[in-house]
Amino acid sequence: MARIAAAVGVVTASLATAVAAAGCGKVLVPSYTVPAVNSAWQAQLVAGGLTKPRSLMFDASGALLVVESGKGITRHKIVDNGGTCVSISESTVLIGQTSLNHGLALSKDGKTLYASTVDTVYAWLYDPEKGTTGSVPRAIVSGMANDDLVTRTLLISGDNLIVSRGSSDPNKDKASILSNGLSQVRMFDLSNVTTASKAYSFNSEGTVLGWGLRNSVGIGEHPVTGGIFGVENSVDGVTRNGKDIHENNPGEELNFLGFVNGTGTGNNFGYPHCYAVWDAAEIPDGTGLRVGDQFAQTENSTLTDETCQANYTAPRLTLPAHYAPLDIKFSQDGGEAYVSFHGSFDKTDPVGYSIATIPFDAPSGQPVGSPTDQTAFTEIMTNPDHSKCPTNCFRPVGLVVDAAGRVWFTSDTTGEIYVLQKAGNQGTATTSGTIVTATAAASAADPGVTWRGWGWQSVLVAWAGAILLGIVFV
Template identity: 35%
Template sequence: MLPLLLLVFAAHFDAVFSQCQNLSSLEFAYAPNLSSGVTGQVIFNNLVHPRGMKFDDASNLLVVEAGFGVVALTLKNTSHCQGWERSVVVQNSGYNHGIEIGNGMLYVSARGTVDAYKYDSRSISVGSSNPTTIVNELGGWNGTDYNNTHTLVYQPPSDTDPAFLIVSIGPASEGNLYAGQASSGVSQIRRFALNAPIPTFGHNWMDGEVIAVGVRNGVGLTIDSGNNLWIAENSVDLSLWNDTHIPVSLASPINNNPADELNVVDLDNITGGFYGYPSCATVWDPTGFGNFTTGEQFAFTYTLLNDTSCQSPDINTPPMLTFQAHASPLDIKFYNGVTGNNVSFVGLNLSWVGNGFVSFHGSSSTPSIGDPALVKIPWNTSTHAPVANVTSQTGYTYLIQAGNLTACPGPCIRPVGLQFDMEGRLFVSSDATGEVCVSRFSWKSFG
């Protein structure tokens, strides 16, 4: 049997409480290119900008519809529904990306807060429409210079530590000169102990434990079996540098630098280390960069650091792997194979167990520079690291790409969230552009 790749792609959907879409009636609006041995099927469409996703323990797929709230997709096989049924869990127009489940709670992020609801997976409902605010004042003293979206990761308790909620935040601007300081509140990742008393209005963002600083926009987050936090990071977009690193103009055409990055934090040895932004970046295409090579660090000239400082691991933590410039990675997950009981078939190829999978949202320029795609990263499970090193441009392979790259970022897939189910099937959301959303863009998976 061929390995199966299960994807989810979507657009706009009316705000009804529940509705079924039979699998036999669904097709791609803009068919992607799939690599050999990878197949898929639409499971749902017409959602409102689907972003982050999370399976609960009853196999309901919870999805953040940005600007609407949280919905659940549940597989049905009845006379009335032979497909997936959408039901509303929480209707809140402020929720836009982050979602997590842990210790019986549903966590969701808005622009300025992280909220929590007591969640029942059997009834697919929350205990109250009024959430508990876990974190507030996201953005620190930077005022308005922070992104609307924040990724959430639940870190389970251990023998020595309580459970934590990990939260990321990036700047809205291209070059926030204060982002290298922990006191700036942006371009960093923090965590909050879930056993601590919660203040009336939630924990202030600046009171969280600093995990990493200078991560420009670490959107894709996941924890591996070695208790390492992996960060798929979006670097700056609008920059063009010559071989002396002098900025030509922020209005110049987007070129093929700097690289987006895959970084790592050892959660057993948190130092709050510096990861480069806004001083240092990583070369993807060394053409015109003098003696630099792919994966090497260089300094932006408007900062206090120089190339030597950026290349010193005592000052700047280098990435573990580089991604194509402007790929805009938004999620990362590891494939654990079949984890459920009485599974009838396997989702992805079992030889891929342990590998990493990353969603590329692609650039917003026209034509798109970074390809919207899903990629697979060969992984060394013994060392808890990618097989390739940071100097490689072939450290990952494409499994799905937009069918017509010249049409992007318009009518093409734009992957965001990733989730594996217990059968090893991979679900991918695509938030889509406005045009795609009115064009019956669809989720892809198997029932």
């Protein structure tokens, strides 16, 4: 994947327009190296000081709701001056339940709030105008406790609640039995749920949208077709017939889980028996394997690459190993999917740590890229030096697309929220976009009128170095 670079010509051109940039109040600047942004986008840091922020979404009043893992759900009033010139005017703790760790959803009328612990999905009555909840939560789905992979992603589609549950690798053999409820995405009908209703059992009730899914943390619904997609975090430390292949295999996955009416649902995607190829050359005894093909970790008389491909559903797209996709959301027209890559912990050279876009064909609701495509996504914001990750860089988690088409995301390790907006001209991933800094405040009317690249300190260093050495930074 092409890395985001800054050409000296772009930097010097921007110096002339920086003075003309309109003020945007107090602009936050990250404590780590300023992120690099795709040329078609502008980004700004909106909030800091949060406690492991994970999922986020807007309520009907325009307030931003955020799950802060280990703290609860917080509500943030937004001051919106247009473009990325936004800020938070007031923050309150909406629900102070420390066991809430990731999942967040609102009913279609916006008056019921759902959130998850490792074991249970809860619901609260919610007044978006007052920013208050009913005092007693109701258990909606329960029985999901794990020792590891403890997030329970939530998605509302009509009167249906979709819940994703992973499973820890020590228990992976149990995931091959459907009734165990491990490594599955299930859907639950909310239309007849009342205050007196008993909680659904995740293991035995609901509709199975997909299983054999190790940890599909990100779940999204295509806005045109209603198709449900999941982004899958595949296994670490993989060997093949006794040889270590974990550096570049297996790939992460974008899987199509079907529709809420039941069409195309219930497929098994292979875990814990079969995985998706990312680097075929690294796999021994893998003649004929291509990107996206299912392969067996250890071949034997009953499990081979051929049986994997015949018996399990391959991903719609395969993504690089260890990128750790944690969310997927769609543009309003369905022409793009946005994916947050939390980044690696089991790879020699760190990878991921970025926000990316995947082109979709809106009418069909499917990715433009083929299943064998290794260039099906483009990074729109990333950390310029992954060697500083994961300890000194942003790590994106939750995504939300607002009514203006802006993409907001959380970074849990840094306790931050960013906003991204298209800058107007479609660019490539080889030129610098705009990151708003305290010395380069964005214009609400013209998001292009700012300094470009990595903040004024980095820009000056890059400019001086380029003049002396005659190079372009990449």
